[in-house]
Amino acid sequence: MPPVGDTKDNKSIILEYVNSSKVVIFGKESCPYCRKAKRMFTDLNIEYNYVNLTELTKGEELFTTLKEMYGQNTVPQILISGQLVGGFDSVEKLHSEGHLLPMIAGEIGLGVEVPDGDYDYDLIVIGGGSGGISAAKEAVSCGKKVVCFDFVKPTPLGTTWGLGGTCVNVGCIPKKLMHQAALLGHSIKDATSFGWDIGNCQSATHKWEKMVANIQDYVKSLNFNFRAQFIKKGVKYENAYASFVGPHRVKYVNRRSEEKEMTARYFILATGCRPKYMDIPGCEYCITSDDLFSLPHSPGKTLVVGASYVALECAGFLKSLGLDVTIMVRSILLRGFDQQMADLIGKYMEDVCDIKFLRGFIPTKIEKVKDAEPGKPGTYRVTGLNSKDNGDEIQVDDEYNTILLAIGRVPCTADLNLNAVGVNFDKKSGYIKCNERECTSTPYIFAVGDIVDGRPELTPVAIRAGKLLARRLFAGEMTLCDYINVPTTVFTPLEYGCIGLSEETAIETYGSHDVEVFHSNFVPLEWQVPHHDFQCYAKLVCVKSLKKRVVGLHIAGPNAGEITQGWTVAMKMFATKDDFDSSIGIHPTCAEVFTTMAVTKDSGDSAEAEGC
Numbered sequence: 001m002p003p004v005g006d007t008k009d010n011k012s013i014i015l016e017y018v019n020s021s022k023v024v025i026f027g028k029e030s031c032p033y034c035r036k037a038k039r040m041f042t043d044l045n046i047e048y049n050y051v052n053l054t055e056l057t058k059g060e061e062l063f064t065t066l067k068e069m070y071g072q073n074t075v076p077q078i079l080i081s082g083q084l085v086g087g088f089d090s091v092e093k094l095h096s097e098g099h100l101l102p103m104i105a106g107e108i109g110l111g112v113e114v115p116d117g118d119y120d121y122d123l124i125v126i127g128g129g130s131g132g133i134s135a136a137k138e139a140v141s142c143g144k145k146v147v148c149f150d151f152v153k154p155t156p157l158g159t160t161w162g163l164g165g166t167c168v169n170v171g172c173i174p175k176k177l178m179h180q181a182a183l184l185g186h187s188i189k190d191a192t193s194f195g196w197d198i199g200n201c202q203s204a205t206h207k208w209e210k211m212v213a214n215i216q217d218y219v220k221s222l223n224f225n226f227r228a229q230f231i232k233k234g235v236k237y238e239n240a241y242a243s244f245v246g247p248h249r250v251k252y253v254n255r256r257s258e259e260k261e262m263t264a265r266y267f268i269l270a271t272g273c274r275p276k277y278m279d280i281p282g283c284e285y286c287i288t289s290d291d292l293f294s295l296p297h298s299p300g301k302t303l304v305v306g307a308s309y310v311a312l313e314c315a316g317f318l319k320s321l322g323l324d325v326t327i328m329v330r331s332i333l334l335r336g337f338d339q340q341m342a343d344l345i346g347k348y349m350e351d352v353c354d355i356k357f358l359r360g361f362i363p364t365k366i367e368k369v370k371d372a373e374p375g376k377p378g379t380y381r382v383t384g385l386n387s388k389d390n391g392d393e394i395q396v397d398d399e400y401n402t403i404l405l406a407i408g409r410v411p412c413t414a415d416l417n418l419n420a421v422g423v424n425f426d427k428k429s430g431y432i433k434c435n436e437r438e439c440t441s442t443p444y445i446f447a448v449g450d451i452v453d454g455r456p457e458l459t460p461v462a463i464r465a466g467k468l469l470a471r472r473l474f475a476g477e478m479t480l481c482d483y484i485n486v487p488t489t490v491f492t493p494l495e496y497g498c499i500g501l502s503e504e505t506a507i508e509t510y511g512s513h514d515v516e517v518f519h520s521n522f523v524p525l526e527w528q529v530p531h532h533d534f535q536c537y538a539k540l541v542c543v544k545s546l547k548k549r550v551v552g553l554h555i556a557g558p559n560a561g562e563i564t565q566g567w568t569v570a571m572k573m574f575a576t577k578d579d580f581d582s583s584i585g586i587h588p589t590c591a592e593v594f595t596t597m598a599v600t601k602d603s604g605d606s607a608e609a610e611g612c
């Protein structure tokens with residue numbers, strides 16, 4: 001923020017602020033529209049300078065000058081490249097009509113001019129996962145000479161995998177397939193209610209080894225396919241670990257420890273994250289999601305440590321495959337998600353799936369009781385602690401065959417030698433700060449995917465960001481990646497899909513007086529005959545002052561992933577509650593609940609869905 005000195009006249013002070021950033025928001029403390037504007041630019045990952053007039057000694061005087069200079073009497077006053085765009089409504093309209101991001105991109109262009117030079121490649125991509133592959137393929141299709149480095153460091157257990165990154169090998173793909181295996185188990189049981197005679201379904205058993213072998217065969221076919229695509233398109237693939245040695249130059253080391261160097265004009269970092277481990281005695285006996293999907297034997301009785309996406313999804317399918325599963329939860333479930341929905345997901349796992357929860361506990365020690373044998377896991381004793389309000393500690397200890405740590409992920413940036421090229425990154429967390437153009441603090445080095453600070457860590461986000469970045473770098477396009485209303489689904493036994501804001505964040509942003517929540521319980525038709533009476537739930541979080549714009553969509557129910565994807569288009573087009581109401585449902589589906597919601601939370605009326 002520029003210094004505000006008494007010697008400067010007010011106009012000069014304003015102009016200093018205006019020139020301090022591409023986007024400048026002049027606002028006041030109590031103004032809800034200022035909060036909305038800040039939220040919007042934050043969600044879009046667009047850097048802005050917020051000038052809080054209430055905090056400045058000469059704030060009122062400056063406001064008067066602002067009014068004279070730009071002719072607008074209200075706050076926020078939002079300026080892009082020195083021009084007043086208007087208040088929140090104007091900027092909002094620009095975004096909803098698809099003009100805001102191109103306007104910002106057009107103003108800044110590529111933002112850097114990197115001189116052409118005598119480089120080996122136009123682009124070096126480090127990391128062959130979702131983001132890296134997408135960027136590399138797009139860049140060659142723009143006629144550029146591109147190399148992609150991908151190297152997987154083995155887990156402490158020695159697990160490793162092929163080209164494609166987390167999603168394909170140890171993330172979305174094997175996870176969703178194991179979720180499917182779990183759902184099929186439930187369907188077998190339901191089938192008898194629909195007249196199928198499948199013998200004694202209670203004795204249907206699951207063969208872990210067979211599931212893993214078939215899923216791994218599929219994963220290997222994807223690895224092969226990525227390599228084939230690289231060859232076909234002309235991306236040079238190097239199965240080697242790359243790190244910077246100086247400006248525009250990396251060294252890379254392959255499996256045989258052979259070291260070479262290479263130069264490029266541009267770099268895209270897409271090295272992804274790896275699971276965290278804990279600093280407790282016996283941590284070496286734990287596995288992570290990097291090992292689970294190719295584990296050669298059934299995990300047996302399992303303790304899952306952690307309570308977010310990875311933990312709940314893995315615990316969910318392991319239990320449904322017939323294992324004894326306990327989840328050790330440090331604080332809350334699904335931090336960052338709508339907590340009413342998170343609690344419902346937990347309730348289903350606890351009450352319907354019979355998964356045990358150790359709430360408020362952290363593991364403190366793990367001891368080996370029995371060695372693993374070929375085809376069988378070992379046995380380990382886990383001690384955990386829970387600090388009660390009165391300060392006393394409650395200790396638990398129990399024996400498990402597998403301890404799965406799902407306590408978050410660390411960006412793979414520490415070994416890239418980023419200091420050699422001046423790329424700023426958070427030394428503690430490892431995340432790289434990028435601007436809205438995915439550019440790091442070094443103008444010729446960009447980053448996409450999970451390693452970028454503040455971006456949703458999801459495959460389609462990494463793919464989109466990588467593709468758009470390559471097109472901006474090499475095809476003269478301007479489109480920025482829009483990080484607002486990114487949909488996601490947690491594939492727990494009862495799936496949870498959402499788009500936009502949680503109820504809590506909506507209230508924080510718009511104020512409780514301006515937020516109206518429509519909601520409905522429902523029992524899917526398919527559940528009625530086998531008598532599953534758990535109440536699924538959906539809600540729409542709306543903002544009254546924005547013509548009841550839907551800013552948050554949430555559903556906990558079967559196929560939530562498929563349902564949520566469809567409604568994403570409506571949310572991207574800033575649909576209002578009226579738009580949802582005027583859409584005709586497809587009967588009898590779960591998704592139709594969003595077309596018939598009439599009960600608001602505030603009314604206190606029953607949210608039971610009416611029959612057809």
Ligand code: FAD
Nearest residue numbers: 127129130131151165166171242271272449450457458459
């Ligand atoms: P990655 O896909 O992780 O790829 C990075 C690659 O770079 C890796 O192969 C790595 O080994 C390599 N690498 C690292 N450093 C170097 C180096 N110095 N030199 C060479 N190579 C290097 N997202 C969803 O959208 N839906 C889901 O259902 C979903 N499920 C998930 C389930 C699990 C269990 C996990 C862990 C994640 C899941 N995700 C899901 C998240 C998704 O997998 C990631 O967001 C996505 O893979 C990120 O892509 P990326 O390109 O940033 O990195």
Ligand code: NDP
Nearest residue numbers: 306307308309310311330331335406407408457489490491
């Ligand atoms: P998160 O960082 O989201 O969650 C970490 C969890 O571990 C939290 O519950 C946290 O608890 C807990 N935790 C952290 N440290 C400790 C500790 N020392 N002891 C006990 N518990 C601890 O990580 P995830 O690995 O679950 O997910 C990473 C990302 O991967 C997600 O953000 C998501 O983007 C992506 N992903 C997407 C999926 C999908 O799309 N379906 C599926 C899986 C992953 P606390 O709340 O107390 O901090």
